[in-house]
Amino acid sequence: MPNLAARLRQRLGPVWGAAFVLFAAQRFGDAINAFIGIWLVPRYVPADELGAVLPLAQVATFVAMPLAVLLTPYAKLLNVHAERGEPGKVKAMFRDASLLALAVLLLTLAATPFFFPLVFRHFGIQNGNLALAIVVSATLGALAPIFTESLRALKRFGVVSLASAIAPPLRLAVMWIALPFRGLTGYFVGQTAGPAFQSGVALLDFLRRHRGVRCEPWFREDRRVFLAFAIPLAVSTIVGNLRGMAEMMPMARVPAIESAAYYQITRFTEIASYLGFTLVFVLFPVVSARHERGQGTRRILLQTMWGSLALGLAFTGALALAGRPLFEAVGFLRPYAGLVGYILPLGAIATVRVASACFTTHEMACSRFRFLRYTVPIALAETAALFLLLRDPDFAWHLRHIVGAMFATTLLGFLGNLAELGLRGEAAPAADR
Numbered sequence: 001m002p003n004l005a006a007r008l009r010q011r012l013g014p015v016w017g018a019a020f021v022l023f024a025a026q027r028f029g030d031a032i033n034a035f036i037g038i039w040l041v042p043r044y045v046p047a048d049e050l051g052a053v054l055p056l057a058q059v060a061t062f063v064a065m066p067l068a069v070l071l072t073p074y075a076k077l078l079n080v081h082a083e084r085g086e087p088g089k090v091k092a093m094f095r096d097a098s099l100l101a102l103a104v105l106l107l108t109l110a111a112t113p114f115f116f117p118l119v120f121r122h123f124g125i126q127n128g129n130l131a132l133a134i135v136v137s138a139t140l141g142a143l144a145p146i147f148t149e150s151l152r153a154l155k156r157f158g159v160v161s162l163a164s165a166i167a168p169p170l171r172l173a174v175m176w177i178a179l180p181f182r183g184l185t186g187y188f189v190g191q192t193a194g195p196a197f198q199s200g201v202a203l204l205d206f207l208r209r210h211r212g213v214r215c216e217p218w219f220r221e222d223r224r225v226f227l228a229f230a231i232p233l234a235v236s237t238i239v240g241n242l243r244g245m246a247e248m249m250p251m252a253r254v255p256a257i258e259s260a261a262y263y264q265i266t267r268f269t270e271i272a273s274y275l276g277f278t279l280v281f282v283l284f285p286v287v288s289a290r291h292e293r294g295q296g297t298r299r300i301l302l303q304t305m306w307g308s309l310a311l312g313l314a315f316t317g318a319l320a321l322a323g324r325p326l327f328e329a330v331g332f333l334r335p336y337a338g339l340v341g342y343i344l345p346l347g348a349i350a351t352v353r354v355a356s357a358c359f360t361t362h363e364m365a366c367s368r369f370r371f372l373r374y375t376v377p378i379a380l381a382e383t384a385a386l387f388l389l390l391r392d393p394d395f396a397w398h399l400r401h402i403v404g405a406m407f408a409t410t411l412l413g414f415l416g417n418l419a420e421l422g423l424r425g426e427a428a429p430a431a432d433r
Contacts, residue, residue: 029168030274036175036190037267042260042332045183051259052123053187054266055248056130059119060138060188062241066104069237070097073229077222083289088216094206095215109135123252133188144195147202156205163201167194225367232369235376243379246386247406253390253397261336262346262399268323269347272315276308276354280361287365301362301421309355316347342399345407352414359417374416382409 042050074097081089116131151160175190219226251259283304287297323340327333360371382405389395 028165030271032168032172034267034271036172038264039332040172040175040179041183041187042264044179045187049184050263051251051254051256052184054263055123055251056119056134056184056188057191058244058248059116060134060141060191062245063108063115063135063138064105064141065237065241066108067101069230069234070100070104073226073233077218077225080288080292081218083292086216087210087213089218091210091213092215092218094210096219108138122249130182130185130188133185137188137191140192140195140199144199144202147199147206151202151205159201159205163198166201167197170194170197228367229364232372233364236369236372239376239379239383243383246383246390247402250386250390250397250402253395254399254402257335258339258399261339261342262402264333264336265339265342265346266350268319269316269343269350272312272319272347273308273350273354276304276312276351276358279304279308280354280357283358283361284365287362291366297362297366301358304358304362305355308358309351312351312354313348316344316351319347320344339399342403345403349403349406349410352410356410356414356417359421371417371420375413378409378413378416382406 041053045053074093078090078093081093113131116134120130148160148163171190171193174193175186178186178189180186251262254262283300287300290297290300320340320343323343324337327337327340360375363369363371386402386405389397389401
């Protein structure tokens with residue numbers, strides 16, 4: 001069986017082979033996560049608060065935003081030094097990234113008391129220990145990529161696959177214990193289990209492989225490259241998080257049945273993006289290494305973009321056809337059966353966004369950021385429109401307003417990706433293909 005798996009990975013290639021193994025491991029976890037999201041969370045979170053789960057999760061992402069700016073240049077440089085066979089610099093980068101992450105998180109934690117009361121008032125939710133739970137969840141969720149990015153850059157996909165398979169059952173166990181005490185707070189307490197476990201596995205694997213390696217200075221040599229990544233990425237990350245907040249904050253004004261339906265429907269439609277996000281995880285270090293060696297990457301990009309798009313849209317179409325019978329047959333989903341028409345646009349949004357993520361990940365791995373010229377204005381336009389409407393107390397919010405804005409700007413951004421890819425065409429140098 002191991003020989004068969006090795007032959008299959010070799011035949012599929014560097015991206016699809018590693019993605020296949022990781023995909024299989026993650027799908028086991030996704031089955032458990034689907035059970036948590038579709039059944040367990042709605043059982044213990046009141047229906048009038050269910051629509052606030054995803055907006056508050058977006059708030060947690062926003063809180064952890066500063067670390068996201070550091071991850072991509074860190075992964076890029078870590079991959080470069082790993083390819084050059086410089087373990088001393090790799091270990092020093094791991095150490096420095098961890099210390100910097102801790103410093104950023106302490107500053108973020110200090111700012112949260114001034115931020116969360118406004119969010120809770122907006123959604124009409126009692127604080128209790130919820131703010132602390134969100135902050136801890138955001139902290140661990142932000143720290144985990146520091147460790148998993150190290151494994152990704154070093155192409156330790158087997159360890160990542162193992163951690164991805166074990167973390168969800170731990171999350172389920174913690175959720176099952178914590179949710180009955182207090183719905184929303186228990187949800188975010190449960191969210192800490194997976195990142196904590198994955199961080200521990202990654203840390204142990206990294207230290208084991210770099211035992212006895214002496215740290216070597218790296219920042220003076222790589223400072224220009226780091227800043228060249230960090231500055232445009234900071235713009236992209238800040239704008240992206242503002243966009244995510246703008247899309248979620250109106251959920252407080254949407255009728256409760258519609259916001260709860262959005263939660264339940266997206267638990268199904270996000271399945272359309274599973275393969276794509278697995279490919280994105282594998283894509284960056286593979287493309288970065290090939291680009292550094294002057295090898296072509298265009299073929300890999302096209303395979304991942306169109307593969308994730310085709311499979312995601314096929315799943316979305318099948319889910320749209322089965323949506324009403326499924327929701328009418330399951331008791332706790334039946335109240336939302338009249339809103340299953342949102343399956344098609346929400347599934348298309350999830351699919352197209354992950355195809356765009358394949359493109360932008362490829363471009364960042366090749367140290368190109370031209371896509372920001374159109375993705376940032378599109379995101380800012382959507383953000384401004386939604387926040388301006390949110391300021392109007394008389395505007396009658398419905399789910400169609402939010403989904404319509406998401407669909408239009410997602411499609412526009414993807415068309416921009418295709419235009420950029422087409423303009424580059426076959427005239428690009430070999431390293432860019």
